[in-house]
Amino acid sequence: MRHAVRVPRGSLAAGTASVLAAVIATLFLLLLPAPASATPTPTPSAGAAGGTGETLQGRLVNEGEPLEGVTVTVTTADGDEVGEAESDEEGAFVVPLPEAGDYTITLDEDTLPEGVAIREGRSAEVTLPVAVGQQRNVLFPLGEGTRNVQGRLDRLPTLAVEGLQFGLIVALAAVGLSLIYGTTGLTNFAHGELITLGALLAYWIYGNGRLPFLLAGLLAVVAAGVLGGAQDRLLWRPLRKRGTGLIAMLVVTIGLALFLRYFFLYLFGGSSQPFRAYESQSPIGLGPVDITPRALTSMLIAVVVLLAVAYALLRTRIGKATRAVADNPALASSSGIDVERVIQVVWISGAALAGLAGILLGLAQQVSFQLGFQILLLVFAAVTLGGLGTAFGALVGSLVVGIFTQVSTLFIPSELKNAGALAILILILLVRPQGILGRAERVG
Amino acid sequence: MDWGLIITNALRAMVGIDTVVFALAAIGLNVHFGYTGLLNFGQSAFLAVAGYGLAITVAEFGLPTLLGVVIGLLSAVVLALLLGAPTLRLRADYLAIVTIAAAEIVRLLYRSVSLSEYTGGSDGLGRFSEGFYSINPFSDGRYGIGRVSFDERVTWALTVGWSLVLLSCVLVFLLMRSPWGRVLKAIREDEDAVRSLGKNVYSYKLQSLVLGGVLGCLAGFVYAWGRAAVQPDFFGTETTFFAYTIVILGGAARVLGPVIGAMIFWTLLSLTDNVLTQAKSAGYISDAILTNFEIGQVRFMLVGIGLMLLMIFRPQGLFGDRRELALDAR
Amino acid sequence: MPADQHATSAEVGETTAGGAATADRASLTPAKDRALKALAGVEPVPGAPKPDPILVADGVTRRFGGLTAVEVAHIEVQRGSITALIGPNGAGKSTFFNLLTGFDRPDDGTWSFNGQSLAGVPSHKVARRGMVRTFQLTKALSRMTVMQNMLLGATGQKGEGFLSAIFPPLWRSQEKANTERAEELLARFKLDKKRDDFAGTMSGGQRKLLEMARALMVGPEMVMLDEPMAGVNPALTQSLLGHVKALREDGMTVLFVEHDMDMVRDISDWVIVMAQGKVIAEGPPHDIMANEAVIDAYLGGHHDAPLTEAEEQAQIAAGEAELRREDHT
Incomplete structure (x- = not known):
């Protein structure tokens, strides 16, 4: 039996969305610094070109220091080796190519000096087309390496903050996933696509600078929310x-x-595409932590939005109704809460939050069609860790997952x-099956 | 458009290596999901440990193929125990999350640079299938009917593959009409009821997980031999999701369901791929709508849509009986 | 509920349950006689010792968060008797049942069955030792036939081992014997015509019967029935009552949870009353009906009329939500 709605009707969903939007807008205005200038491309050393002149070339520099003796290998698209080169004392390398075409150039990470590695999230393998007669530059973004044994403790604060940033992004997605699970019981493996959707919408609306990024982001979040609501209405x-x-x-x-x-x-x-204006920023030093302005902004936006969600859950009527439904739909329904309406609000805000997570993730990494899919399992891990169906558990789980993933790179290769x-998720479930904040299950 | 070629390719796909691999993977998954109601989302991991168990043993350590097979089988059993022991006492969705996480861990480990000395990293491994092909009884030539024919290597791999499919089906048939299978089906219906009748539900779930995992690992062997290579990204979650689609397509909890499902699945994919390719080369579809590269994406979209529609409108599978709907109807 | 309203309800169960029903006409069957005699000298106080207890529980406690759902200091259940466990909603009866049968773990306490401790014994082993339960919400295995449901109950099946399952000759004769036994039971419960129907196609009452018949396939010494009458249409009630009585005639001990006072009065030899997790009274049915504490517990709490399944669900839900809220604080 559904009774009259006690939750004020109005446009709750729209209200929630516009509150979110306003919050984000303010933050963007306050905090997003001017786009940083692009990093200068490395000067190619003039090298002897191959027969028809095509080369792949570049210069390997780590914090101004040229790297000597690093090996790169070039293969064709079919995997046949074309050539190999070692960087000289200026860090320069040149690999002559037989003809124009697609080539893959791979940097042998084992030949990098101790403490230097390919930068986080980038690949040692770059595939790119070379036009007839082109002497194409290849950029390998290098940075402090994960194999750096000496600087472990020095890197801890930066990694922890990076982890916090990642965890906050995961949390934005996880709260929505958890609320949807809590209110409808749906284990939504398509939640990753909501994340991707947000990033793609922002990318399209932004259109490399056609609209201000902040406006694009806002519109994308709202659109993601609307589409999420539509998904629930039309499918679920x-x-x-x-x-x-x-x-x-x-x-x-x-x-x-x-x-x-x-x-x-x-x-x-x-392919992966960056949000052009914020593609590369130099980190600023805050005490022991190096952080890019965009990362700092992302974190603040995420924190404020998550606080807003927490406030909404704890203090507003719709939030309380949501928690009641998540606790026990039958009871909530019989006590006069319009369960379907709550579910709709949860879907709209869950999708908007996931969309925001996608935008921030796209800002931190790059936008790609599988942006959300790639972190979906971590989002699930976060939700499970925190205790299935509890929104605050999801938050805690996310921070644990985020910080763990980054800090663990001190000890394990970052690819792992x-x-x-x-x-860790599996191990924690062994010890505490109900998750960190979950309550013990009752059997029978 | 060359309809002859389209049909030929579709028929080849119907009995081809992919069909065998996915039929075996789905037979295992059917034991888990169809008969026991276990949500295993890490079936690809069983294929992976088998394929890599074989490949590493033979290619990296130069040991005999038979030992590779034994190691692959043992790996599958160990994996099943590792996954099941902690989770099978918990609610069903925990197994789902743990298995999908474990499958991803397995894939990431096999493709990691740090272990590439043994696993070949993201390129995977080759050069381990000579032992398998050295006992090929088929002499050089093509075998088959008309244009639907395969060379001696593929014929050998298919012969072994389909024999394994047959054996697996017989095994599942025997088990599922025995009292043992009755307990599994009862667990799918309501595990508390089964407990109250004195059956050790946990032990049966574990047995089911091991059996389905071992059947899935046969798929890993056939895949490895069929391609003469193992490549880590084949063992991603999508392989598991394909297997789910196949189980549901053919009808869950039916002995031949996965086999029929796999045949339909790969025939349909081949048809769409070939029809689109031909339509493009005939100029019916312009590059603006669909490039050749994008044809491959259409297949995944179709699988996705197909899985949704099946689950919503025919959860009993194409030939299933609605009365004995083997999926949770609550 | 006043006791005199249903004076005639003692004459139930005549039309059913074969031999048991016939014996019932004499109103005092040998088994009932034996049970009543054994209980005659028992003092009607909570935790009273019985001459030959099959089940003894001590200090069994279960807390959910801050709320103590069950706190049973001591109870004994007399062998060969039908004992009712009654109490208002939320009294912890079902939770206590779950604890005794291994479906939930207590925070504290010991209990023994036939002198052997059952603390920490998993539910399936409890069943194997001879204490078999049914469920409040019937757990018929819907997409299996009635016969398959029954055969599942048989114990010690060779065909349930993985390896022997593959070789039918190893288990075929045993399966045949089990099938015959199942057919006898089905006939007794008047379900023989449904033999090959899916259990999911049967009515609520028929499912209750099937669940009871299936429990008997295990060959229990003690049967624990969790609200055997919940959701059963009145026409089947009498038949079910007869079957419960027949269990006692066959030498089994019955402990059942029930809301329906008529049923309790009609068939039980002894009644244990729980309220707020504790045993508040014990005694023969007629004394209990007149017991002030019991009436207070019932009237002060909830009504005692049989609930529909939906009401039941809502109340369980309410209770659980309450527990959860407790849990969070």
Whole structure:
């Protein structure tokens, strides 16, 4: 039995969204610094070109220091080796190519000096087309290496802050996932695509500077929320009405995720794209921590939005109603809460939050069609760690996951940091199956 | 448009290596999901440990193929125990999350640079299948009917693969009509009821996980031999999701469901790929709408949509009986 | 509920349950006689010792967060008797049941069955030792046939081992014997015509019958029935009552949770009353009906009429939500 709605009708969803939007707008205005100038491209050393003149060349520099004796290998798209070169005392290397075409150039990380590595999130392998006669420059972003044994403790604060930033982004996505799970029981494997959607929308609306980034971001968050609400209305609500089982719905989310991911690929293409204006910024030093202005802004936005969500959950009528529904839908319904309405608000705000997470993630890394998919498992790990279905648990879980992934790179190769976070998830579930903040399950 | 080629390719796909690999993976998954109701989202990990167990043993340590197979099988058993022991006492969604996480860990480990000495990193491993092909009884030539034919290597791999499919189906058939299978199905329905009747539910779930994992690991062997290589990114979550689609397509908790599902699945994918390619080369579809590169993406979109529609409108599978709907209807 | 309103309800169960029903006409069957005699000298106070207890529980406590759901200091259940466990909603009856049968773990306490401790014994082993339970919300295995449901109850099946399952000759004869036994039970419960139907197609009452019949397949010494009458249509109630009585005739001990006072009075030899997690009274049914504390507990708490399943659900939900809220604070 559904009774009259005690939650004020009005446009709750729109209200929530506009509050979020206002908060974000203010923050962007206050905090986002002017776009940093692009880093200068390394000067190519004049090298002997190959037969028709095509080369891949570059200069390896770490914090102004040229790196000597580093090996790079060039292969064709089919994997045949074309040539190899070692950087000279100025850090320069040149690999002559037989003809124009697509080539993959790989930097042998083992030949890098101690303490230097390819920068976080970048690859030692770059594939790029070379035009006829082109002497193409290759940039390997180098930085302090993960194999740096000496500076471990020095790097801890920076890594912890990076982890915090990542954790906050994960939290934005995780809170929505957790609330949707809590109110509808849906394990949503398509939540990653909501994250991607936010980033893609922002990218398209922003259009490399057509609109101010802040406005683009805002519009994208609102649009993501609207689309999330539409998804619930058009897909999940009818399925709930039909009494479709939770496991069946879970499988439907997998199908939806697969479809959307490749639909995004079709629309966006397979490459990663930065938000141009904020593509490269030099870190500023805050005490022991090096941080880029965009990262700082991201964190502040995330913190404020999460606080707003927490406030909404604890203090507003709709928030209390949401928690009541998550606790016990039957009871909430019988005590006069319009459960469907709560679910709709949860979907709209969950999707808007996921969209914001996508934008911030796209800002931190780059925008790609599988941006959300790549962090989905970590979001799930966060939600599970915190205790399935508890919004605050998801928050705690996210911070644990975020900080763990970054700090763990002190001890394990950074390519395995996600594996490490997932392993921790499994280990914690062994000890505390109900998650960090979850309550023990009752059996029978 | 060359319809002859399209049909030929579709028929080849129907019995091809991909069909065998996914039929085996899905037979295992059917034991988990269809019969026992276990949400294993890490089936790809069982394929991976088997494929890599074989490849590393043979290619990196120069040991015999048979030992590689034994190590692959043992790895699958160990993986099942590792995944199941902590999670099978918990609610169903925990197994889902832990298995998908474990599968991703396995894939990341196999593709990591730090272990590439043994695993070949993101390129994977080759040069381990000579032992398998050295006992190929087929002499050089093509085998098959008309244009639907395969060379002697593929024929050998297919012969072994389909034999494994047959054996697996017989095994599942025997088990599922035994009292043992009855307990599994009862667990799928309501595990508390089964407990109250004195059955050790945990032990049965673990047995189911091991059995399905071992069947899935056969898929890993066939994949490895069929391509004469293992490559880490094949073992991603999408492989598991394909297997789910196949199980549901053919009808969960039916012995031949996964096999029929795999045949339909790969035939349909081949048809769409080939029809689109031909339509493009015939000029029916312009590059503005679809480039050749994007044809591959259409397949995934179709699988996604197909999985959703199936689950919503025919959860019992194409040939299933609604009465014995093997999926959770609550 | 006043006791005199249903004076005639003692004559129930005549039309059902074969031999048991016939014996019932004499109103005092040998088994009932034995149980009543054994309980005659028992003092009607909470925790009273019984001459031959099959089940003894001591200090069994279960807390959810800050709320103590069950805190049973001492109870004993007389072998061969039908004992009712009653109490208002939220009294902790079902939780206590779950604890005794290994479906939940207590924070504290010991209990023994046939002199062997059951503390920490997992639920399936409890069943194997001869204490089998049913559930408040029937757990018929919907997408299996009635016969498959029944066969699942048989113990010591060779075919339930993984390796022997592959070789039918190893288990075929045992399966045949089990099938025959199941058929007898189904006939007794008048379910033989449903043999090959999916359990999910049956009515609520039929499912209760199936669940009871299935429990008997285990060959229990003691049967624990969690609200056997909940959601059963009145026409089947009498039949069910007869079957419960028949269990006693077959030498089994029955402990059941019930809301329906008529049923309690009608078939139980002894009644244990719980309120707010504690045992507040014990005694023969007629004394209990007149007991002030019991009436207070009932009237002061909730109504005692049988609830519909929906009401039941809502109340359980309410209770659980309350526990959860407790948990968070």
